[in-house]
Amino acid sequence: AQTVTQSQPEMSVQEAETVTLSCTYDTSESDYYLFWYKQPPSRQMILVIRQEAYKQQNATENRFSVNFQKAAKSFSLKISDSQLGDAAMYFCACYSGGSNYKLTFGKGTLLTVNP
Amino acid sequence: GAGVSQSPSNKVTEKGKDVELRCDPISGHTALYWYRQSLGQGLEFLIYFQGNSAPDKSGLPSDRFSAERTGGSVSTLTIQRTQQEDSAVYLCASSSSGRAETQYFGPGTRLLVL
Numbered sequence: 516a517q518t519v520t521q522s523q524p525e526m527s528v529q530e531a532e533t534v535t536l537s538c539t540y541d542t543s544e545s546d547y548y549l550f551w552y553k554q555p556p557s558r559q560m561i562l563v564i565r566q567e568a569y570k571q572q573n574a575t576e577n578r579f580s581v582n583f584q585k586a587a588k589s590f591s592l593k594i595s596d597s598q599l600g601d602a603a604m605y606f607c608a609c610y611s612g613g614s615n616y617k618l619t620f621g622k623g624t625l626l627t628v629n630p
Numbered sequence: 631g632a633g634v635s636q637s638p639s640n641k642v643t644e645k646g647k648d649v650e651l652r653c654d655p656i657s658g659h660t661a662l663y664w665y666r667q668s669l670g671q672g673l674e675f676l677i678y679f680q681g682n683s684a685p686d687k688s689g690l691p692s693d694r695f696s697a698e699r700t701g702g703s704v705s706t707l708t709i710q711r712t713q714q715e716d717s718a719v720y721l722c723a724s725s726s727s728g729r730a731e732t733q734y735f736g737p738g739t740r741l742l743v744l
Contacts, residue, residue, distance in 0.1 A: 562732055606673065616729055618663075
């Protein structure tokens, strides 16, 4: 079984500042994939960034980047130059194979962006 | 192109009634997933389809829950004899082939059982 833990139920950041959301995971698989999804009040889950565990280079997507520490099983999301539209619930998720291809999600971090 | 769509957007029902939730995946996606998001909880996996078959139903919480997929496209999640604890947002996702492909989510159906 795999688990995903997000230890920060809520975070806040000033507009234009940088914020880091934490995520730790546990899986017995050697081949796995990690994701950050954003869920605004509209409920639509939007993919923010994806990391393949076999890749050593940290994934980046515009203002979003991750710090993937494989040995520590840590996968944090850094949001640079925060914008009001970044306010949402952020979920960390892990896919690690098996027969059902399901994603295992953390409980989420609610990010508030202050103007 | 069009994303994953779900209907209805919101559903209010009385305890004991049956409900059907619909998911229309991205065209060409063979894999389809249902998740449940309860208040204050993360997303809980319910069922996975590859084409029309459901190799994994392990997440369905009880035998009141069932799902089917026809024509390798639209899926319906049915909850019989609804209970108040079934109140949640039901999210559908699809991916091109399953495995490690990115899952794309629909806007969800918010179900409230009175």
